[in-house]
Amino acid sequence: MDALFHMQTVLIILAGAVATYLTRVGGYVFITRMKRIPPRAEAALNAVPAAVLTTLVAPAAVTGGLDVSLTMAVAFLLGLRMALLPMLAVGWITVMILRHFIG
Structure with missing residues (x-):
């Protein structure tokens, strides 16, 4: 070196x-x-959080294996109905169970 x-x-x-x-x-x-944000710029700024989340989640869902993909599906469905912390807890438990049985 x-x-x-x-x-x-x-x-x-x-x-x-x-x-x-x-x-x-x-x-x-x-x-x-800017005195006011144009509607197209506001729409683009509103799309940023979803785009960032997609870039963080998509690679793990595709390359993470069956356990990760199933856990993300469960977390997505729970996220539609539950608050963040319970969803994270159930997702964590789900991935641990799946890793134990699937490998």
């Missing part, structure tokens, strides 16, 4: 940090300079 950090890795991390900072600050500046 020649060096503790490779320069390319450090530059990638710094570029990612700068890009993250600029997108956050840019969004804030963009919204604060």
Whole structure:
């Protein structure tokens, strides 16, 4: 190992940090300079939470195995009727049971 950090890795991390900072600050500046938010921009902003949730859940549902997919289906159905904490508890119990029996 020649060096503790490779320069390319450090530059990638710094570029990612700068890009993250600029997108956050840019969004804030963009919204604060508007007198009112146009309906299309508001619709796009309202879609962000669902898009982020999908990007977090979809890979696990596809590659996580049968136990994870079944647990997500159970959690989805429970989430339509229950509060967050009971849904998480039942989902946790479900995945533990399925992992015990399915593997």
